[in-house]
Amino acid sequence: MKLLRRVCAQVSNIRGYCVRTADNKPPKILITGGLGQLGVECAKYLRQKYGRSNVILTDIIKPTPDVVNDGPYIFADILDFKGLQKIVVDHRVDWLIHFSALLSAIGEQNVPLAVRVNIEGMHNVIELAKQYRLRIFVPSTIGAFGPDSPRNPTPNITVQRPRTIYGVSKVHAELLGEYYYYKFGLDFRCLRFPGVISSDPPGGGTTDYAIAIFHDVIRKGHYQCYLKPDTRLPMMHVRDALRALSEFLEAPNETLNRRVYNVTSMSFTPEELADKMIKYIPDFNITYKPDSRQDIADSWPQVFDDSEARRDWNWKPQVDIDDLVKLMMKEVREKIIANGISTSH
Ligand SMILES: NC(=O)c1ccc[n+]([C@@H]2O[C@H](COP(=O)([O-])OP(=O)(O)OC[C@H]3O[C@@H](n4cnc5c(N)ncnc54)[C@H](O)[C@@H]3O)[C@@H](O)[C@H]2O)c1
Numbered sequence: 001m002k003l004l005r006r007v008c009a010q011v012s013n014i015r016g017y018c019v020r021t022a023d024n025k026p027p028k029i030l031i032t033g034g035l036g037q038l039g040v041e042c043a044k045y046l047r048q049k050y051g052r053s054n055v056i057l058t059d060i061i062k063p064t065p066d067v068v069n070d071g072p073y074i075f076a077d078i079l080d081f082k083g084l085q086k087i088v089v090d091h092r093v094d095w096l097i098h099f100s101a102l103l104s105a106i107g108e109q110n111v112p113l114a115v116r117v118n119i120e121g122m123h124n125v126i127e128l129a130k131q132y133r134l135r136i137f138v139p140s141t142i143g144a145f146g147p148d149s150p151r152n153p154t155p156n157i158t159v160q161r162p163r164t165i166y167g168v169s170k171v172h173a174e175l176l177g178e179y180y181y182y183k184f185g186l187d188f189r190c191l192r193f194p195g196v197i198s199s200d201p202p203g204g205g206t207t208d209y210a211i212a213i214f215h216d217v218i219r220k221g222h223y224q225c226y227l228k229p230d231t232r233l234p235m236m237h238v239r240d241a242l243r244a245l246s247e248f249l250e251a252p253n254e255t256l257n258r259r260v261y262n263v264t265s266m267s268f269t270p271e272e273l274a275d276k277m278i279k280y281i282p283d284f285n286i287t288y289k290p291d292s293r294q295d296i297a298d299s300w301p302q303v304f305d306d307s308e309a310r311r312d313w314n315w316k317p318q319v320d321i322d323d324l325v326k327l328m329m330k331e332v333r334e335k336i337i338a339n340g341i342s343t344s345h
């Protein structure tokens, strides 16, 4: 039976199978916190699959003209339950992707706000999903682990005692989602992502260096890294992250043995990443000045074990470190030029 389920999931992934709702329509998807690093790209990805008007981006910040032209955008504060209810009802939403959050480094700078956005925000969306029977996806992170967890590798199930408010809020989200699944049958799904790397500006996390390094090196030929050269962390290109999210959201419930899965593509250190970049820009210069983010990174997984995701719903990364550097060199250069900024390389 397990083998049959696995084959079904494999076939559906190969065919680019598109899940449909009970009335045989593509799902209507609402993304909260949609103007951050992951949201804008996620909307583009899912709109190609389910149709432009079926993916609604929401956030509390003013959208750029590009975002407005790309598809529906609505103001929504994650702390306003009634406002969220209205959007779900008016737009007949089926799936909720909950991206609103304060990330690890920025969360430490404003703990009360992180508690509100990350924890109260989660309470709102999970109640909303329960009330309207929505499928709900909430990303978790390598930051949901702490110094007591095994770091190399970090398995799907192990001790979780994070030391950041971000990590605490994500463990809370994982447990609350699992609880609602067992208690109320809520279709809660959660992936623990590693550092996600894309050409868009990151939101204030500990893994941001792996994006900033490309912008600084292409623009100025130099990067000062806030982590030590040998700090190993799990990472993933946004292309793999969005494919993982989409495949996991479409996975038939029967194939899932868990509601929360680790996923990853690779692990590297700043020094190893810089070595790969030298192939493209031989004369660039990197210096190291560790700050408070070093303590966070030192408490996180170094290598993430995603074997359960590979086993249950056929997760398989496609972008390795060489592909990642090649993609980022191209995408970041294009972005810098599009913004009218001069480059030294
Ligand atoms: N980017 C990564 O490396 C990574 C890795 C693991 C998990 N995640 C998770 O993925 C999600 C998205 O991450 P991201 O990198 O896009 O984050 P981001 O910081 O770039 O975006 C978060 C968005 O939340 C919005 N937001 C803040 N307060 C809000 C409020 N009151 N109401 C509504 N929206 C509000 C912000 O305006 C912002 O656009 C987060 O939950 C994060 O924990 C990200």
Ligand SMILES: C[C@@H](O)[C@H](N)C(=O)O
Residues within 6 Å of the ligand: 103, 104, 105, 140, 141, 142, 143, 166, 193, 194, 195, 196, 204, 205, 206, 207, 208
């Ligand atoms: C790892 C992830 O959760 C985020 N990029 C952070 O560093 O906070």
